[in-house]
Every structure is written in structure tokens, then in C-alpha cells.
Amino acid sequence: MTGSRREAPSTADAAVFRPVRAGNAFEETVERLLQAIRLGVAVPGDRLPAERELATRLGVSRVTLREAIRSLHEAGYVESRRGRYGGTFVNDVLPTPHPLSDRGPVDLPDTLTLRHVLESGAAESAASRPLDQSDHHNLRARLQDCLTSDITEYRRRDSRLHLAIAEATGSASLTAAVADVRMRVTELLDTIPLLEPNLAHSNEQHERIITAILNGNPDAARKAMAEHLDGTASLLRGFLA
Structure with a gap:
């Protein structure tokens, strides 16, 4: 070639x-x-x-x-x-990967597997329970934050949205577990470039996830979240695996 x-x-x-x-x-x-x-x-x-x-x-x-x-x-x-x-x-000279933090290397396959299980399950669980007005407001507000975010703030607002979905399950333990895996994912994401087409696509997927949750459709919420996570996993494997 x-x-x-x-x-x-x-x-x-x-x-x-x-x-x-x-x-x-x-x-x-x-x-x-x-x-x-x-x-x-x-x-x-x-x-x-x-x-x-x-x-x-x-x-x-x-x-x-x-x-x-x-x-x-x-x-x-x-x-x-x-x-x-x-x-x-x-290019004749390729970029040097950004080093991870002093906390030690993050296991990519382990992190992606754990994230898939926790966050797709959280979306399904949130869509399975009756949500009050506060839940609806929080989910819509976090979604809007992502939709209107500039590239410099996107990852922080993205994390807030995913944590809001976990909070909507009503499970403090699950929310804590999602927060932990989000820290690991964020550490990985911080080593790769932000790609604007991916951010636009992520927001389309975010809208489908939140719509499924607010409509009380657990199966659609799980599938939409799983597809969303697969996209991020593809980028992480491409840049880091």
C-alpha cells in the first residue's frame, strides 16, 4: 500500500x-x-x-x-x-500518546466491560421506575447542557448527564459505582483528542437515551445506551488499544 x-x-x-x-x-x-x-x-x-x-x-x-x-x-x-x-x-512522525495519571494505568478492557454493564443497566433501571418531576427536570437539564456545550466543557457535562441517569435509578450504590467507572473512563478519554463529529453523534444518542427513559421504555433505553457506549469504546480502542 x-x-x-x-x-x-x-x-x-x-x-x-x-x-x-x-x-x-x-x-x-x-x-x-x-x-x-x-x-x-x-x-x-x-x-x-x-x-x-x-x-x-x-x-x-x-x-x-x-x-x-x-x-x-x-x-x-x-x-x-x-x-x-x-x-x-x-504521517512520518506519529503523535506520542498522552501519559495517564500517577494513579497507575487503567485497564481498558476491564473498564469498558464494567462501564457497559453498569451504565446500560442504569439506563434500563431508570426507565423502569416512575420518575418524579425532579428527575424529569434533572435529566432534561443535563441533556440540554450537553446539547449547548462547547468543546472545552463537553466531557464534564457529559459526565454530569451520565451520573444523572444513574441517580434516576434511585440506587445510591449504583450511582456510586457509575461515578467510579466514569472516573476511569474520563482518565482514558483525557488521553485522546476530542473529535467534533463524535460529539454531535453522542448528543443524538443522548437524546434517544433520555427520551426512552422519560417515556418509560426500558428496552429502548438499554439498547440506546449500549450503542452509545460502543461508540466511545471504539474510539478508546482505536487510540489506546
């Missing part, structure tokens, strides 16, 4: 650039592109497959692919070159 060569995809190449699942197309596209770079399928100086080919292989729209490539360009992983031999190339 280096330079202008046109080679048949290798087994590893085909494994990385396989179709993404529906629901989190942007996040999974970023994950696949980062996997290609981190696993050496596309090394520094390599040109990625042409846009039309890559979009077809990943099963995403060219708009989604362009958003993913633009995000990785802004994060310092790729660059675009014009001309006859142009395209998207892996």
Missing part, C-alpha cells in the same frame, strides 16, 4: 478494513483507520486506499470516511497530498 503501488489486499489488510457495524459508523471508522496504523498495516509514509475503495470496503458513506480522515488529520496521524500521486498518507 506504499506510495502509488496497487497491490491486492493482504489478509491483515482485509481484516482491518472490513465493514463497520451500523450505529457508530464514524467512531468505528476512526477505530479501523487507527488500527491499520497501530498494527503496521499502514506504516508511516504509506498511502491509504483511495477514498471510493476505502468507503466501499468499510461499508460507510464517503462523507463519514472524510469526517474520520479529517479528524485523524487534526489529531496528527495522517496528511492529505494533492496531485497525480496524491491521497491520504500516514
Whole structure:
């Protein structure tokens, strides 16, 4: 895949650039592109497959692919070159990962598994119980905070929304457990760049989650939260795994 060569995809190449699942197309596209770079399928100086080919292989729209490539360009992983031999190339020098805090490394798979169980369960539980006016107001206010947030405040407001969902379960123990896992997730998120297309997509998912909870639909709330968490997990695995 280096330079202008046109080679048949290798087994590893085909494994990385396989179709993404529906629901989190942007996040999974970023994950696949980062996997290609981190696993050496596309090394520094390599040109990625042409846009039309890559979009077809990943099963995403060219708009989604362009958003993913633009995000990785802004994060310092790729660059675009014009001309006859142009395209998207892996940068010769890749970003150095931001170190985690002095509290020690966070176990990524363990954190993602725990978060999935706790937060999808919390959404389902919140939607299963009668909520009072205070609950409704708190959930709507936290959602609005996310919808109107600028990029510098987003992660803090996002955490507030997820904690509000846990609080709506009425379980102090579950809320404490969610708060603990959110600390671990935030520590991981602070090591990767904020991607604006992901924030817009997250807010769409937040609206579906809160609507399902306020409508008393536990199954929809669990599924919407699980899909939302899968998107974040894709980005974390892409940048950190």
C-alpha cells in the first residue's frame, strides 16, 4: 500500500478494513483507520486506499470516511497530498500518546466491560421506575447542557448527564459505582483528542437515551445506551488499544 503501488489486499489488510457495524459508523471508522496504523498495516509514509475503495470496503458513506480522515488529520496521524500521486498518507512522525495519571494505568478492557454493564443497566433501571418531576427536570437539564456545550466543557457535562441517569435509578450504590467507572473512563478519554463529529453523534444518542427513559421504555433505553457506549469504546480502542 506504499506510495502509488496497487497491490491486492493482504489478509491483515482485509481484516482491518472490513465493514463497520451500523450505529457508530464514524467512531468505528476512526477505530479501523487507527488500527491499520497501530498494527503496521499502514506504516508511516504509506498511502491509504483511495477514498471510493476505502468507503466501499468499510461499508460507510464517503462523507463519514472524510469526517474520520479529517479528524485523524487534526489529531496528527495522517496528511492529505494533492496531485497525480496524491491521497491520504500516514504521517512520518506519529503523535506520542498522552501519559495517564500517577494513579497507575487503567485497564481498558476491564473498564469498558464494567462501564457497559453498569451504565446500560442504569439506563434500563431508570426507565423502569416512575420518575418524579425532579428527575424529569434533572435529566432534561443535563441533556440540554450537553446539547449547548462547547468543546472545552463537553466531557464534564457529559459526565454530569451520565451520573444523572444513574441517580434516576434511585440506587445510591449504583450511582456510586457509575461515578467510579466514569472516573476511569474520563482518565482514558483525557488521553485522546476530542473529535467534533463524535460529539454531535453522542448528543443524538443522548437524546434517544433520555427520551426512552422519560417515556418509560426500558428496552429502548438499554439498547440506546449500549450503542452509545460502543461508540466511545471504539474510539478508546482505536487510540489506546
